[in-house]
Amino acid sequence: MEEHIVIIGNGISGVTAARHIRKLSDKKITIVSAETDYFFSRTALMYVYMGHMKFEHTQPYENWFWKKNRINLKKGYVKQIEAKAKTLHFATGETLKYDKLIIATGSKPNKFGWPGQDLKGVMGMYHKQDLDNLEKYAPNNEVCKRAVIVGGGLIGIELAEMLHSRHIPVTFLVRESSFWNGVLPEGESAMINREIRANGIDLRLSTNLKEIIADNNGQVKSVILEETGEEIACNVVGLTAGVSPNIGFIKDSEVETGRGVKVNRYLETNIPDVYAIGDCAEQHEGIDQRRPIEAVWYTGRMMGETVAQTICGNRIMYNPGHWFNSTKFMDIEYQTYGWVWAQPKDNEARFYWEHEDGNKCIHINYDKSTRQFIGINTFGIRMRHDFFNKVLTEKQSVDYVLEHLLDANFDPEFYKLHERAIIAQFNKENNTNIQLKKKSWKRIFA
Amino acid sequence: MKAIKHIGLVLFIIGLAIFTGTLFTGSFSLTEAELNAFIASKDYKSELIKGELKQATVTNEHLNIFEFSSRVRNAYESSNKHYDALIAKYDEEKNWDKKGEQYQYKIYGKPHTLSYEIAKKAGSGFVKENAGFLWWLTFGLGIIGALLFILPNLVLLGRPGIKNNHIYHQASTNRGWIAWLVLVYLVVFYLLLYFYPDYVVNWTFILDPISKFLNGGSASQWFVYGFLYCVIMIVMAVRMYIKYRHNKYQIIRTTSVLFFQIVFAFLIPEIMTSLNMPGYDFKNAFPLDYDFFFEWNLDSLRESGAIGLFILVWGIVLTLIIVPVMVYFFGKRWYCSWVCGCGGLAETLGDPYRQHSNKSLNAWKLERWLIHSVLVFSLIMTLVTLYCYFSGAEAFLGIKSQWIKDTYSFLIGAWFAGVIGTGFYPIFGNRVWCRFGCPLAAYLGLVQRFKSRFRITTNGGQCISCGNCSTYCEQGIDVRAYAQKGENIVRASCVGCGICSAVCPRGVLKLENGPEKGRINPTEILLGNDVDLMDLVNQK
Numbered sequence: 001m002e003e004h005i006v007i008i009g010n011g012i013s014g015v016t017a018a019r020h021i022r023k024l025s026d027k028k029i030t031i032v033s034a035e036t037d038y039f040f041s042r043t044a045l046m047y048v049y050m051g052h053m054k055f056e057h058t059q060p061y062e063n064w065f066w067k068k069n070r071i072n073l074k075k076g077y078v079k080q081i082e083a084k085a086k087t088l089h090f091a092t093g094e095t096l097k098y099d100k101l102i103i104a105t106g107s108k109p110n111k112f113g114w115p116g117q118d119l120k121g122v123m124g125m126y127h128k129q130d131l132d133n134l135e136k137y138a139p140n141n142e143v144c145k146r147a148v149i150v151g152g153g154l155i156g157i158e159l160a161e162m163l164h165s166r167h168i169p170v171t172f173l174v175r176e177s178s179f180w181n182g183v184l185p186e187g188e189s190a191m192i193n194r195e196i197r198a199n200g201i202d203l204r205l206s207t208n209l210k211e212i213i214a215d216n217n218g219q220v221k222s223v224i225l226e227e228t229g230e231e232i233a234c235n236v237v238g239l240t241a242g243v244s245p246n247i248g249f250i251k252d253s254e255v256e257t258g259r260g261v262k263v264n265r266y267l268e269t270n271i272p273d274v275y276a277i278g279d280c281a282e283q284h285e286g287i288d289q290r291r292p293i294e295a296v297w298y299t300g301r302m303m304g305e306t307v308a309q310t311i312c313g314n315r316i317m318y319n320p321g322h323w324f325n326s327t328k329f330m331d332i333e334y335q336t337y338g339w340v341w342a343q344p345k346d347n348e349a350r351f352y353w354e355h356e357d358g359n360k361c362i363h364i365n366y367d368k369s370t371r372q373f374i375g376i377n378t379f380g381i382r383m384r385h386d387f388f389n390k391v392l393t394e395k396q397s398v399d400y401v402l403e404h405l406l407d408a409n410f411d412p413e414f415y416k417l418h419e420r421a422i423i424a425q426f427n428k429e430n431n432t433n434i435q436l437k438k439k440s441w442k443r444i445f446a
Numbered sequence: 447m448k449a450i451k452h453i454g455l456v457l458f459i460i461g462l463a464i465f466t467g468t469l470f471t472g473s474f475s476l477t478e479a480e481l482n483a484f485i486a487s488k489d490y491k492s493e494l495i496k497g498e499l500k501q502a503t504v505t506n507e508h509l510n511i512f513e514f515s516s517r518v519r520n521a522y523e524s525s526n527k528h529y530d531a532l533i534a535k536y537d538e539e540k541n542w543d544k545k546g547e548q549y550q551y552k553i554y555g556k557p558h559t560l561s562y563e564i565a566k567k568a569g570s571g572f573v574k575e576n577a578g579f580l581w582w583l584t585f586g587l588g589i590i591g592a593l594l595f596i597l598p599n600l601v602l603l604g605r606p607g608i609k610n611n612h613i614y615h616q617a618s619t620n621r622g623w624i625a626w627l628v629l630v631y632l633v634v635f636y637l638l639l640y641f642y643p644d645y646v647v648n649w650t651f652i653l654d655p656i657s658k659f660l661n662g663g664s665a666s667q668w669f670v671y672g673f674l675y676c677v678i679m680i681v682m683a684v685r686m687y688i689k690y691r692h693n694k695y696q697i698i699r700t701t702s703v704l705f706f707q708i709v710f711a712f713l714i715p716e717i718m719t720s721l722n723m724p725g726y727d728f729k730n731a732f733p734l735d736y737d738f739f740f741e742w743n744l745d746s747l748r749e750s751g752a753i754g755l756f757i758l759v760w761g762i763v764l765t766l767i768i769v770p771v772m773v774y775f776f777g778k779r780w781y782c783s784w785v786c787g788c789g790g791l792a793e794t795l796g797d798p799y800r801q802h803s804n805k806s807l808n809a810w811k812l813e814r815w816l817i818h819s820v821l822v823f824s825l826i827m828t829l830v831t832l833y834c835y836f837s838g839a840e841a842f843l844g845i846k847s848q849w850i851k852d853t854y855s856f857l858i859g860a861w862f863a864g865v866i867g868t869g870f871y872p873i874f875g876n877r878v879w880c881r882f883g884c885p886l887a888a889y890l891g892l893v894q895r896f897k898s899r900f901r902i903t904t905n906g907g908q909c910i911s912c913g914n915c916s917t918y919c920e921q922g923i924d925v926r927a928y929a930q931k932g933e934n935i936v937r938a939s940c941v942g943c944g945i946c947s948a949v950c951p952r953g954v955l956k957l958e959n960g961p962e963k964g965r966i967n968p969t970e971i972l973l974g975n976d977v978d979l980m981d982l983v984n985q986k
Contacts, residue, residue, distance in 0.1 A: 012911070020970070023970070041910060041911040041912050041913060043910045043911075043912055044910075044911070044912035044913055044914070047610075047912065047913075047914065048614075050610070050611050050612075051610070051611055051612035051613050051614045051615040051616075052610040052611065052613060052614070052914060052917070052949075053614065053913055053914065053917050054614050057913045057916070057917045058912065058913050059913075060911045060913065060926055060927070060930060062806060062807065165611045165612070198605065199604070199605070297910045298907055298908075298910075298972075298974055301907075301972065302972075302974060302975040302976075305970075305971050305972075305975055305979065305983075306975070306976065306979065309979065314982075316976070316978075316979060317976075318976075319975075319976040319978070319979070320974065320975060320976065321973070321974050321975055321976060321977060322974070324906070324907065324908065324974055326908050326952045326953060327951075327952070328951040328952065330607075331605055331606070331607030331608075331692075333951065333952070333953050335908070335952075335953055382905070382953035382956070383953075384905060384906070385905045385906025385907060385908055385973055385974070386905075386906050386973060389906065389973055389974070393977075410903075410905055410953060410956050411956075412693065412694070412695045412944060412947050412948070412956060412957065413695050413944075413956075413957060413958070414694040414695050414698055415694055415695070416694070441960045441961050442961075444960070445960060445961055445963065445964050
């Protein structure tokens with residue numbers, strides 16, 4: 001009898017683990033989810049509301065895929081893990097035995113105890129159910145005359161874009177003095193402030209929520225701001241002040257938790273045969289310069305790829321490569337490779353170039369003394385992941401990166417290239433004489 | 447802005463209604479002299495046809511085209527029936543000489559085509575006599591209305607960028623009642639065009655002046671189709687220019703298909719005709735141009751002197767050398783989404799429907815069976831035709847040349863490429879023909895898959911599986927299936943429209959032509975993870 005691997009959570013982490021375990025073995029696999037029948041791309045929920053896609057389009061695999069690959073799907077809410085008996089208890093009273101368990105339950109939106117945070121019309125933008133809720137409370141600008149979004153992160157700006165697509169006026173409350181400036185340096189952050197406002201969104205920086213006021217039906221009527229006491233009438237409040245691991249059901253089991261499920265570098269918890277991956281996993285210490293909890297699509301996928309090896313007998317450490325990430329702020333695409341901190345560290349020098357249209361920029365971080373390239377933020381210009389991964393591995397200098405910027409460019413053909421302007425500015429600022437090399441397929445595919 | 451849009455829509459619908467309404471107008475009859483001249487020009491041997499046609503067409507009654515068509519077709523039918531009866535009679539009497547004689551009296555040709563030819567001469571009425579005015583009421587209103595509907599998007603769509611908002615909320619683009627209505631209209635349009643040309647003879651009257659100006663002759667139904675095709679592409683290209691104004695690849699590509707349609711597919715053939723040359727579309731490559739090797743075309747080219755010979759050589763070189771070499775360097779996109787007329791319509795009129803292509807694995811299987819079958823069909827047809835042409839035989843390998851040409855023209859040329867290919871846009875997407883039916887696309891696809899520098903590069907590990915690329919792939923390629931594995935997309939069917947790259951919110955996809963080595967790069971562990979793990983899994 002093959003081992004039974006049970007995975008709680010059908011997001012990118014759990015599904016990646018399941019796929020790789022299937023590739024490597026004939027183990028019995030069951031994925032449990034309380035959210036949806038099938039895996040979908042969480043990051044794509046916004047496009048369903050905006051009408052770019054239907055929900056079914058967010059599902060990366062056709063429905064026959066699971067049966068064909070002998071991955072059992074079970075819909076149900078796990079209430080408790082009984083580690084000693086290797087048994088899951090469902091809210092319905094059902095039980096499920098496992099030999100090995102992977103916890104991949106992802107995140108849930110943060111709520112900070114605001115008065116009124118559980119009223120009707122208050123929602124996060126994370127689960128499929130949030131999308132259904134939004135469709136109910138904000139189908140158009142007649143039902144929802146104004147929405148207030150609380151929390152200036154990636155989900156907040158997505159929600160703003162979503163509501164804006166239905167012409168619903170949006171007030172966007174951001175605690176920080178500039179959008180996402182805990183992550184983005186000043187120039188980039190200011191650019192996104194402009195982008196948000198250019199789309200007609202009422203962006204309120206350095207502004208906190210005090211409370212949410214209900215009408216007679218227990219539905220949102222307005223919000224009160226902390227700083228000014230101003231009352232803003234609205235029908236929907238989006239809470240997007242970050243996410244935290246979705247591990248409420250584990251708290252009273254023997255599995256050790258902190259903010260998330262504590263795991264070692266092998267993604268193992270303190271209980272044998274219980275693993276945790278993705279958003280809900282918390283490393284005892286951050287790996288390299290990463291945070292202990294990484295709520296990012298890509299890291300979830302990487303942990304899934306890794307844990308499958310361990311479960312199938314090739315025990316390996318979770319050892320992510322160079323940091324990368326991307327998103328799209330309204331119409332401005334963003335990619336990052338390596339590290340560009342919001343504030344430069346002592347050893348770091350920065351180079352910032354912004355296009356005159358104010359919608360494109362790059363920000364390069366490098367070591368002052370060794371000139372080693374540390375990272376790049378790129379806005380409105382697409383860059384090649386492969387290129388920067390190699391540059392970081394080879395510890396190349398900022399000069400090398402600039403010389404080979406044409407190799408790095410990943411914009412569609414015929415796009416106007418800005419590399420010359422970028423290098424001219426760098427040379428001028430730094431008294432260097434860097435010459436742009438011609439694009440070389442040989443180097444790109446070496 | 448919205449008001450302008452609404453006014454535009456109303457004007458467009460009025461124009462379309464008048465355009466459709468003209469079909470029911472006019473009065474059709476011939477004078478005896480006109481009929482005699484027509485019959486003389488036709489060289490009919492039948493002794494009955496003159497009387498039959500006279501009875502049918504020389505009249506003071508006000509016949510509309512439908513009544514007129516019915517009478518004309520009956521006239522031909524009774525003439526043919528008469529001789530069929532004689533054939534049967536002599537057959538019974540075993541009088542073979544007499545039987546054989548009768549065949550020359552029969553009149554061949556499709557009834558509606560015969561009827562069209564007479565109707566073209568017999569029509570009169572407001573439309574024919576006021577062609578210029580009617581042009582403004584139909585084409586004019588349609589164009590102005592459509593532009594008024596489209597231009598406000600410059601403001602209404604918001605700032606430049608991908609704005610696919612509400613595509614799945616609207617009846618026109620989400621297979622709602624509007625889409626079905628458009629489907630019915632398009633299908634009926636193509637049925638009339640291909641099988642009932644006499645019914646649309648009024649449309650040809652509207653364009654007679656333009657046709658006379660361009661090629662010296664009056665307009666045929668094919669001139670109407672070509673002209674309409676260009677007009678629709680121009681108007682819908684304006685829509686493309688606005689929608690993708692941030693994307694230079696789309697702008698240049700749209701300009702290219704527009705240029706090749708207007709200049710190569712429309713103007714050059716018309717001008718050639720006016721110079722007494724065979725009208726030829728120099729970009730229309732065999733086997734999409736399936737009748738290139740038909741007897742009538744070969745004869746016409748042989749009779750046309752130097753230019754005919756040039757066309758013959760060009761047509762062969764185009765298919766055998768230019769097409770595959772270009773596909774090697776640039777992928778099949780150089781043809782399918784930069785040059786081709788079918789592709790041109792799909793990329794302009796069809797753009798609002800691109801999301802309807804079926805992405806399932808079963809659809810892909812069907813695609814491979816169907817499109818390669820059509821390719822084989824077209825090649826067998828051509829082989830039979832050429833053999834019979836040079837040997838003088840009627841059949842080859844037991845296949846009758848006339849039969850296989852007729853069958854192909856009917857099933858593939860008319861039904862698949864026209865009625866289904868374009869008619870089904872609003873429900874099944876804009877590339878049904880290109881994906882499932884086009885033999886040239888099948889040929890280009892084979893080259894692209896096995897010997898080409900073209901690929902869509904996946905940008906390392908950046909894919910978030912959102913599905914925009916797959917949703918908006920007009921060829922039904924599940925782009926995401928590759929991108930989320932970090933694999934480049936190398937598929938026979940990809941026409942390189944570039945929309946997957948445009949709609950990707952993470953900058954993951956790029957169409958490029960590079961070295962063949964590493965073009966196909968199956969990956970299990972994506973870039974960004976542990977390098978040792980990547981080596982372990984990806985290189986075994």
